[in-house]
Amino acid sequence: MTEKKKTRGQQFVAALDLCKDKRDLLFLACAAIRQSNLQAGLAERKLWDSISAVKMMAKYARVNAENGGSHMSYKGTDGMLYMIMAKYNDLGYGNPEKFKKDFAAAYPREFAQKSKDMINIRSREARNSPPTMLAESVLRARTDYQA
Numbered sequence: 001m002t003e004k005k006k007t008r009g010q011q012f013v014a015a016l017d018l019c020k021d022k023r024d025l026l027f028l029a030c031a032a033i034r035q036s037n038l039q040a041g042l043a044e045r046k047l048w049d050s051i052s053a054v055k056m057m058a059k060y061a062r063v064n065a066e067n068g069g070s071h072m073s074y075k076g077t078d079g080m081l082y083m084i085m086a087k088y089n090d091l092g093y094g095n096p097e098k099f100k101k102d103f104a105a106a107y108p109r110e111f112a113q114k115s116k117d118m119i120n121i122r123s124r125e126a127r128n129s130p131p132t133m134l135a136e137s138v139l140r141a142r143t144d145y146q147a
Helices: 008-018 022-035 051-066 076-090 098-107 106-112 118-125 130-145
Strands: none
Touching: 008 051, 008 076, 022 076, 022 098, 051 076, 076 098, 098 106, 098 118, 118 130
16 A cells, blocks of 8 residues: 655654754755745745744644645745744744844845745836836837838
8 A cells, every 4th residue: 555645744844843953943944945936035024023923823834734735725935934933932042033033144045035026026127117118119120120
């Protein structure tokens, strides 16, 4: 008989349970951000700083992840980060604000990186700026009319 394959959320919960110190938790948060579809850094995610809200979201995310729900049922990477922040607090390393500061110091690139969607929007906005549109129209006119 074949063994049922674990979902991404179940794999994450198993990895979270293996984390025993601050360095492991910060690395797991980094890995979660790197593997996310959005690729948004911790600063861009705007996660809650209230410890009671973090614990509530972590509990919700953990139950849904353990039950094999889809990534939307446990809020994807945000849910994973809430679970990490709750365990960070439970192990006595500090509140969510301290976690964010420690993460920024350990992984500055992943803390500050922009999401793929925001990068695409900004490049589109840059292409659609009036000076760019004017330059493109002049170039298009030269090629269309052989000027």
